[in-house]
Structures are given as structure tokens and as C-alpha cells.
Amino acid sequence: MKRRLYKGTDYRRAHSIDELREVARRRVPNFCFEYVEGGSDDEVTLKRNRSVFEEIGFVPRTLVDVSARSQAIDLFGKPSAAPFMIGPTGFSGLLTREGDLALARAAAFAGIPYILSNASTMRLEDVVRRAGGRVWMQLYLYRTRDYAARLVDRMKAVGVEALVVTTDSAIFGNREWDRRNYARPLKLDLRNTIDVMLHPRWIFDVLVPHGVPRFANLGDMLPPGQDSVQGAASAISKELDPSLNWSDIRWLRDIWPGKLIVKGVMCAEDAVTAVNTGADGIVLSNHGGRQLDGAVSSMEILPEVAAAVGGRLTVMLDGGFRRGSDIVKARALGADAVLLGRATTYGLAAGGEAGVAHAINLLKTEVDRVVGLLGCSDLSQLDAGYIRWPGHPEVSGNSAPRFEEKKRVTLAPVRRFPAETPLEKEVLS
Template identity: 40%
Template sequence: MVQRQVPNPAELLDLMKFKKPEFNGKKRRLDSALTIDDLRTIAKRRTPKAAFDYTDGAAEGEVSLTRARQAFQDVEFHPGILRPAPTVDTSVGILGGPSALPFGIAPTGFTRLMQTEGEVAGAGAAAAAGIPFTLSTLGTTSIEGVKQANPHGRNWFQLYVMRDREISYELARRAAAAGFDTLQFTVDTPVAGARLRDKRNGFSIPPQLTLGTIVNAIPRPWWWYDFLTTPKLEFASLSTTGGTVGELLDAAMDPTISYDDLAVIRDIWPGKIVIKGVQNVEDSVRLRDEGVDGIVLSNHGGRQLDRAPIPFHLLPEVRRAVGDDFTVMVDTGIMNGADIVAAVALGADFTLIGRAYLYGLMAGGRAGVDRTIQILRTEIERTMRLLGVASLAELEPAHVTQLTRLVPVSRAASAVEVR
């Protein structure tokens, strides 16, 4: 028989622990976000559809983005036991300088469209966290404005080659003069990808007030208040505005981009140069032999060629081909600190986050970007402790298995023959 008694009032009082109310709405909603997916949910609620879809979407059927995220989910970790890691070191040296974490902020275009603080929020958060910030050629804050927001931290610049080459050359010179230490020369955008969400939304730069956008704005007055009461949304480094994103890119980019352009940019740029948008082993080896400082395995977040290779899947083979002394970075699909740990274990020197940063920005401006970095840092540290490693240098391929859903037909046929 269970013995019962009259509840003791003193014991009940001990059980009643009321949380102090948080009256700051922004802090309350950001504190409630425990994952990047949580930040995405908040961002979707607070941002007009066209702006959110521009960030969230990808090219055509969005197959590349879906596969990239699935690839990180299809990871099996192999932890070591009885290997205490009470503290972990998440710092890394990358391209001649330090980073407190194994990721930096990737270049994103039209950033003030998502939330009015834009690149200033990203650069400021990166400075506070001790990680690099990358400004896009299509950014909405100037090179000098980013330098002012992050005067002592590491600033990188992402460069497109324009039809008017002198525009690109002048941007590189300005970034160098402002003390940016690394150039990300992007090579996967000779023409714009087919971003169908943008076309369906009638998305343009700057946004146009239509009946649809007005209806969509009614539950999001704060976004429109910011948009209408802050400086005009436009490219900080380019004079071209007006039209869909695809039209703007097609008008500006040049499909004749080649290794000759790389040679010119290398002569102009005095710092480190990495090639962003590499998608096969052969190009990785050639670029190493050309003497660049590193590469970014990337399919542009799935926003260019749909069904392009998955960067995370390419990583082990590329690392074996280029050797241990060549810088290899990865982006596309990263939504969790465990994704970053897996990438480092399989040979990445560094990773870049784009959408994860923008979800935080849309959820809460600068404070939201800080929250993004905090979430990823916590996930990285927890994953390392659970694996039994105290530093990034201790991570190795044996810690990770890439589980495969997509097997090339020839390989699948060979497996059948062997059985």
C-alpha cells in the first residue's frame, strides 16, 4: 500500500519556483530560440514573405539545398569514451590570422533587406565573437562602413567579376585599402540561377509596394517602419538598381570569366585570396597548383545550379587530393554546430555560415546575430565534449561516417556485381 499524507505547505512552497518575467520582447523571443531552426521560425514570422523567401529559397526545385542539409543530418559520430574534455578549445588559425570559432560569416547580398541593421549587425557580432566577417560585392553597406563596424577584427571581401572589369578591380583596391585581409573570388555565378520563389513573389531591388506586399505587411509593421524610415535600400558598392535579382545579376556578371581574370585579380590583391564556388576535385587540385591560398567548396547555398554536387560530400576526396597543407573551407547547408564539427573532422580548415546568420538577423537584428553565434558555439562545444576531444586539432575522419542516400549508378551497379 502507498502511504499518503496531507501536502506540507512548506514543501509546496519549495516546489514553486517562478521565473522572473522578461519584459523585453526581443530578448524574450531570442532567449526562446534554442536552435537555428527556432531562429528561422521567428524570422519567418517577422519578415515579409518576399524578403524571407529571398533568404530561405534556392534555385529551381531547391534540390541542392535540400541535399546539402540532408548530408549533414546523415552523419554518424563515433565518440571516444573515458577521454575527459572538461574544457574545449574552439579556436583555429585560418589564412594567416586567428578565429575564436571554426566558422565565419559568409557573404550575403541585399542584407539590409532582411533587417535594416544589415551588414553592420553582422560585422559587429563577428567582431564581438572574434570571427571573420565577409562583405559581399552585392552588400548594402559600404566597404568603409563595414570597416567602421569592425575596426579591429578580421574583414574579408567577396568579389564578383563584372562585365565592366574596372568596377571589380576598383572594389578590390578599396577593400585592400580598408585593411580587409582576405578576398573570396567567387567563380560559380557567370549567370544568375533560376530563383523561382523570387519570380513568383515579384521580388525586386528595391522592394515595390503592391497590393500583395501591403497585405503581407499588415502583421509586420515593424519591418516596414524600419524600411521606410532608414536610408534607401541600395547596393553600397554598385550603382545598378531596379529589377529582379536575376535581372540584376545577369546584367552585371560576365559568363566569359576565366583563369585570365584570376591572374589579374591576383596582381591587384595584396592579401590572401581564396576561390569560392569550387565543386570538383580536379579544379581543387589545379587551383592549389596555381598558388591560390585556399578554396571554398560551395554550390552557392544551392542558389545557382540546382542538383550541383554537395560540398560536404566532396570534402574528404578533395582533402586527400590537395594534401594537408592547403586551405579548404566549406559552406552550404550548415544549420547546427555539429555540422561544423563534422566538417572539421573530415578535413575542413574552416566553415562559413550564410542563412543561419540571416535567420538571426531577421529574428532580432544585431542581438539575433549574437544569438546565432551563441547557439552554434554551444553546439560545437557540446559536440566536442561528447566526442571526447578537447581541441579542433584532435578531430579526425575516424570521428565521422557520412551515411549515403545518394549513390552514383555505376557505383551501385558495381556493388550489386560484388554481391
């Protein structure tokens, strides 16, 4: 019998993130899925983000007692239940009603941070109040710097822990496959219009009765009444600032007292500059393959960056993570944590909040299994000695460097992850 992934619409039957992706594809209109899925130009970087993990092999230890395991980590001095978090994904309300809140609630229940997108469809204050947990906020530095200052004030008022400034979008990438769904800007072509009509569940979840979701955290920058998709697209295109540079990060450091994270770093030199600018953390990121096509993956530059700045700031990364084994490889090569983008977004599109919880549970279970099979009782034991990456200048053969072990933290007792989390059962009941 031919092997095949599950092709239905019940997210609970998905055994992997790839299967959740297929469920998501069926449950939302094509233009929504393409918005999530697509990359720039020929999508070379998009593919590279995934293929790089196949080059990296594990070197497990044997006859090690792994009867008690934990994947809990310390992140900015606070415990986190897993070595990953949900990164910022814009316009989540297009996938399900109050999508930003669904992501935040699932993250809070799982004990991991959530980063609210600058392009969210729910206000920061509402997400923090209704979700609880560790809500961080993403910021794009537009030409209107006063907008950033006002958003920082709002973050202070609700006690946001960390500000994540995205630096790789001063110029928009060329996402051709996304644009092909439209007859003209923001007007779906006939094929996609018909496809929307074939998704009544999505229509009554997202469009009825309020219409297309609006951007809720860009209101301080947009002209009055222009927070719709059409109005915002025109305004934002004029607000992109190609002159963005490190002096802008220093300005942000001066007005923001909390944790400052620079997202979009892709070389060791910039990572060192981030340290010197006062950043508390960085995210190695090529924007999910949606900006510069042909860029290297964040995993490829992780060992070099970790060697250059490890211990001086928190090193995180995103790009192509679909398996717990991917996350463990990143930890072994020096990352403190991983940001998830499409992986949890597939869960959101496939099953709302419970679908996100299912995606998190799948990855937690996989991380737990991989760590045990490697012969580790907790993640702090991992280093590059557990990795072989032939051909990589920093990690190859028996000369693989062993990075300094992270400071040990108090770890939570091992948890077993059932097929359905309590959150899933609560939502389904």
C-alpha cells in the same frame, strides 16, 4: 503533448537555428524571407545540403579527460575563436537597418571573420571602420574588370585581409519561388503588398525614412543614380560574364596582394587548379542551392578535396550548416572552417545584431558540447576516424581514412557560453 518549435517573435527564446528561422519568418515580410530561404528550380540541392548530414555518424571515444575544451582554430596565421565565420549574404539591409554592419559587429565581438557581400547595402569602408574585427570582402567578376580593379584598390586602402571571389554565378540560377512574389519584375503582387503592410515594425526599421536600401559597393560599376534595386538589377544582368575562367583568377592574383580565396569550387580537379593559380584558400560551395539544382553538396566532395589539396591551401565550405554537429563533421572530414549563410541571416532577421550574436552563441555552445561528447579536448584532434559515412567512396566503415592532423596552435582557454552573451545584454539594455 505534441512537440513543436517556438512560434513567437522573441529571438531569445530560440534554442536552435531552426527556431530562429521561425522567428525570422514572423518578423519580416514574406518576400524578404523568401529571398533568403529559396533555392533554384525544384530545390533538390537545397534539400540535399541539409539531408547529407543525417547520413554521417559519429564514433565517439570514451573515458577521455575533456574537462578543458577549446574550439579556437588558426586561420591564415591568425587565431579565430570558432571553426566557422559569417559568409557573404547579399542585400542584408533588406532584413534590418544597416544589416551588414550588424553581422560584422556580431562577428567581431565573437572573434570570427565576416565576409562582406559584393551586393551589400553599406560601403566597405564604413563597415571596416565601424565594426572592427576581421572583415573580408566578396567580389563578383563582372564584364567591367575596371570595377574589380577599383574595388581591390579600396580594399587595400582600408586593410582588408582577404578577397573572396565567387565563381559560380556567371549565369543566374532559376529561383522560381522568389519570382512568384512579384506581379512583374521588382513589383510586388497584391498579396505581398498587403503582407508588407502587416509588418509595421519592419517598415519603420528598414523603409522609413530612406526607402528601399541601395547597393553601396556596386556604385563604381552602375550608371549614375542607378544603385537602387531596380536600376542595379538591370545593369547587373548585363554585366554577368559567362566567359569567366581561370585566367581571370590569375589576373586577380596579380593585382591583389592579400589572401585570395576562390568560392564555388565543387571538385578536386578545380581545387588543384586553384592551388596552381596561386589561391590561398577555396570555399566548396553550391551557392546554398541557389544556382545549379541537382548539384552535390559540398560535404559530399569535401573528403576527396581535402585529400587532394589539404595542407597546400585553406579548405572551407558552406551549404546547409544549422548545427554545431554539422560543423564538427566538416572539421573531422578535413575542412579548416565553415562559412555560415542562412544560419546567421535568420538571427539578423529575428533580432538584428543581438539576434546574430544569439545565433553565433547557439552554434559555439553546440560545437563545444559535441567536441566534448566525442572525447576530444580540442578540434585539432579530430579526423575521419571519428566519422562513419556508409556508402561514401572516401569515408565508409572501418576503412575511413585518417587525414593528417592539423598543425597544433595555441588555443584559448575554454569558455562557457551563457544563455545571453554580453553583446545581447548590451543591446537589450
